[in-house]
Every structure is written in structure tokens, then in C-alpha cells.
Amino acid sequence: MPVDSTLKAASLCLTGILALQAPTVQAQTEQDTNAETQASTNSRISDGPYLFLNPKAERADWICKGEHKQTRVNQGKLSRPEHCGQLPEPSLNPQAKEVLADEYQGVDKIVALSDVHGQYEVLIQLLRQHKIIDQKNNWAFGKGHMVMTGDMFDRGPRVNEVLWFMYKLDKQAKAAGGQLHLLMGNHEQMVMRGDLRYVNDKYQTASRLLDRSYDALYGQDSELGQWLRSKHTIVKINDTLFLHGGISQEWVDRELTLAKANRLYRENIDKSKAELKQDEQLNFLFFGNGPTWYRGYFKPDFDIQELANILDYFKIKRIVVGHTSQTRVLGLFDNRVVAIDSSIKKGLSGELLLIEKDQLIRGQYDGTQTRL
CATH class of the missing domain: 1.20.5 (Single alpha-helices involved in coiled-coils or other helix-helix interfaces)
Incomplete structure (x- = not known):
């Protein structure tokens, strides 16, 4: 060639x-x-603290700029390591896991909000503007009751900060003669049973460095996990029912009580989806038309008679729900249903509901208050 x-x-x-x-x-x-x-x-991610109670709660775990660090728990106080941002430094509450009553009467003022989804800054700004907390983020609502109707978990980047903040308010509210009602939403239930589809990417770092799946960071052997597992899903205060999704006619047909439902939620929240679906009653409570998923009030074909049946069943004037996103706190059916998911999850703004002497008030993001 x-x-x-x-x-x-x-x-x-x-x-x-x-x-x-x-x-x-x-x-x-x-x-x-x-x-x-x-x-x-x-390397920029800081997160924590995480406190695991088995065998002893002697050290708290932190993620500081992408590194796993530990500090000693000193007389119930968790102090963050140096160079670890402004992460919470909570004091432990020995009464945190007490199970509260299902119903309350004679409460003079109530504030309710929903679906924070890890948007800590929006939550703090909103509560400060309406003097629920002071400028140092401490309880300032006196003997009032605050209701969070679920979905603190998932989507946003500061879920852990939201949880520890609510943990602190739980103690401070009770000390002032008030009460915090932290209700479980569908996203709390999803995380507890290991459904992690909506977890913010940030938490992959904590999960990897602590060698635990994200749901295990809030497991039964953790301080926050035990605290969350003591909470209700539904509460009745005065003449108002509070929950995440809504009550359907099926609840009435099943003749369920608040006490029974709340107990079943607490006892079964760690079961898998397959296990829950094997039991007819648990399948209803945790899915479909159950109280944490129901959206019937917002459908055009909703039967107003169904609402009348539900109000009569509970002997109440109204139902307050989150779960179904709105642009503001919204009253439906002459305020017999109040929707309080004001899209805080977007991280831009939000609203809350105030109930004072049977007056319903929209608490807007700038502190303005208007009758509903």
C-alpha cells in the first residue's frame, strides 16, 4: 500500500x-x-440538632458546614458547636410528650395556621406581626391557644428549625396558661412511614453524615420523634373543629369519636402504607376521604347537606382546615368552613386566622387584620 x-x-x-x-x-x-x-x-449546609435517646441522650448531633459534629447535652440544654450558623439551641422539656385533651372550652382567643413546609422565616415574620411571639421569638399570646394544622415537614429548607421552634412554644405556651396544638398532617404521616418523595435535598447531607434515613432522624428513639408521636390529628376548641384536610360524611357514617381517632393515629403512625391499607378503618383514617387528605369542601359538587350533618355531629359552628392551598385565609359556606392553607410553602408570604370572641379575623403578612 x-x-x-x-x-x-x-x-x-x-x-x-x-x-x-x-x-x-x-x-x-x-x-x-x-x-x-x-x-x-x-460544605455550606448546617443542620440540627438531632437528639437520639437510645441508650442515653448525652450528645446532640449537628451538621456544621457539611461536617458531622457532636456536643454534650448539659442539664437539658443543647448548645451548638462553634461556626455552625444560627441553628436552634433548645432546652429539653420533660413534659413535651404528654398527650393533651381532645376538646377544650372557654378559650378566649385562638390563632391558627397551616402548611408551613419548612419556611421558617415566613412563619416567624407572620407570628411576630400579629404579636403571637415577641421579637426574640418567645410566646407572647398569653392564655391563648395556637393551632398548627399540620404539614411542617417536606418541601422547604428549614424543617428542623420549624420543629424546634414549635417545641419551644409548646413549653412556653403552657407555662403562660395557654396551649399549642400541633396537629399531624399528611406530610408528617408520610415522613413517619418512610415516604420521602417531598423531602428537601438539603436533608440528604444530614441523612448521609448521620448514617440514618431521613425518617429515622425523627424516629421513636429521638426527642422530636417522641414529641411528634404524642400529638393529635384533630382538636375541638370551643365551637370550632381544627384539622388538616377535612371531615367527610364517611366519618359520620362510621360514628367515629375524636378520642378514638386520635388514639388510632398515634398508635399506627409508624406502620407502612401496605399495613394501614389492610385494616378498613385505618385505611379510611390515613388515606382517601380521611381527615388528613380530604378535599371535598373545595369541589364544585360538594353537597351542603353533608356539611350540615358534620357540624351537627360534632356540635360545632365551623371547621378550620389546611391542606388545600389558597392565596389567603378564605371563608366558605358563610364561614362554616375556613381554609387556612395560605401558601406559606412558597416561601414568600402567608396569613393566619384569629378567633376572638367568635369574631373571625384574617391576619395578613404585613400585620393588617380584617374581618373574615
């Missing part, structure tokens, strides 16, 4: 080899870039 032909053939062969290698090299470069980006992101 002539020399020119040989060189030409070699050149074509080399070009083909390079062409085959190019995608591999490019893919490897993209992987390296993604890994570097992820490492850089992880």
Missing part, C-alpha cells in the same frame, strides 16, 4: 477512536463537575 494511503487510513482510524472516546470523556467531565458542585453545596 502506498505511504499516502497508509497515513490516510491511520488518520481515519484515529479519528474514529477519538469520536468514540469523546462522549465518554464528556460524560466523565460532567460527572466530575456535578460531584464538585454537590461537594461545594454540602
Whole structure:
């Protein structure tokens, strides 16, 4: 073969080899870039504290700029490590896991909000504007009752801060003669049973460094996990029922009571979806038309007689629900249903509901209050 032909053939062969290698090299470069980006992101993440109680609650776990650190628990106080941002430094509450009553009467003022989904800054701003907390984020609502109708978990980046903040308010409210009612929503239930589809990417770092799945960070052996598992799903205060999704006619047909339902939720919240669906009653409570998923009030074909049946069954004037997103606190059916999911989860603003002497008041993000 002539020399020119040989060189030409070699050149074509080399070009083909390079062409085959190019995608591999490019893919490897993209992987390296993604890994570097992820490492850089992880190095900025701070999270915690996480306190596990088995065998002893002697040390708290923290993530400080992507590194796992521990501090000693000193007389019930959790102090964060140096250079770990402004993470919560909670004091433990020996009464945190007490199970509260299902019904309350004679409460003069109530505040309710819902679906915070890890948006800590919006939550704090909203509560400060309406003087539920002071400028140092301590309880300022006196003997009033505050109701959070579920969905603190998932989506947003500061779920743990929200939880420890609510944990603190739980203690402070009771000390002032008031009460915090922290109700379980469908996203609390999802996380507890290991359904982690909506968890913010940030928490993958904590899960990896602590060598626990995200749901196990709030397991039965953790301080926050035990606290959450003591909470109700539904509460009745004066003439108002509070819950996450809504009460359907099926509840009335089943002749369920608040006490029984709340007990079943607490006892079964760690069961898998498959286990829950094997039991007819648990299948209703945890899914479908159950109180944490129901959206019937917002459908155009909703039967107003069904609402009348429900109000009569509970001997109440109204039902307050979250779960179904609105742009504001909204009254339906002459305020017999009040929707309080004001889209706080978007992280931009939000509203709350105030009930004072049977007056329903929209508490807006700038502190303005208007009758509903």
C-alpha cells in the first residue's frame, strides 16, 4: 500500500477512536463537575440538632458546614458547636410528650395556621406581626391557644428549625396558661412511614453524615420523634373543629369519636402504607376521604347537606382546615368552613386566622387584620 494511503487510513482510524472516546470523556467531565458542585453545596449546609435517646441522650448531633459534629447535652440544654450558623439551641422539656385533651372550652382567643413546609422565616415574620411571639421569638399570646394544622415537614429548607421552634412554644405556651396544638398532617404521616418523595435535598447531607434515613432522624428513639408521636390529628376548641384536610360524611357514617381517632393515629403512625391499607378503618383514617387528605369542601359538587350533618355531629359552628392551598385565609359556606392553607410553602408570604370572641379575623403578612 502506498505511504499516502497508509497515513490516510491511520488518520481515519484515529479519528474514529477519538469520536468514540469523546462522549465518554464528556460524560466523565460532567460527572466530575456535578460531584464538585454537590461537594461545594454540602460544605455550606448546617443542620440540627438531632437528639437520639437510645441508650442515653448525652450528645446532640449537628451538621456544621457539611461536617458531622457532636456536643454534650448539659442539664437539658443543647448548645451548638462553634461556626455552625444560627441553628436552634433548645432546652429539653420533660413534659413535651404528654398527650393533651381532645376538646377544650372557654378559650378566649385562638390563632391558627397551616402548611408551613419548612419556611421558617415566613412563619416567624407572620407570628411576630400579629404579636403571637415577641421579637426574640418567645410566646407572647398569653392564655391563648395556637393551632398548627399540620404539614411542617417536606418541601422547604428549614424543617428542623420549624420543629424546634414549635417545641419551644409548646413549653412556653403552657407555662403562660395557654396551649399549642400541633396537629399531624399528611406530610408528617408520610415522613413517619418512610415516604420521602417531598423531602428537601438539603436533608440528604444530614441523612448521609448521620448514617440514618431521613425518617429515622425523627424516629421513636429521638426527642422530636417522641414529641411528634404524642400529638393529635384533630382538636375541638370551643365551637370550632381544627384539622388538616377535612371531615367527610364517611366519618359520620362510621360514628367515629375524636378520642378514638386520635388514639388510632398515634398508635399506627409508624406502620407502612401496605399495613394501614389492610385494616378498613385505618385505611379510611390515613388515606382517601380521611381527615388528613380530604378535599371535598373545595369541589364544585360538594353537597351542603353533608356539611350540615358534620357540624351537627360534632356540635360545632365551623371547621378550620389546611391542606388545600389558597392565596389567603378564605371563608366558605358563610364561614362554616375556613381554609387556612395560605401558601406559606412558597416561601414568600402567608396569613393566619384569629378567633376572638367568635369574631373571625384574617391576619395578613404585613400585620393588617380584617374581618373574615
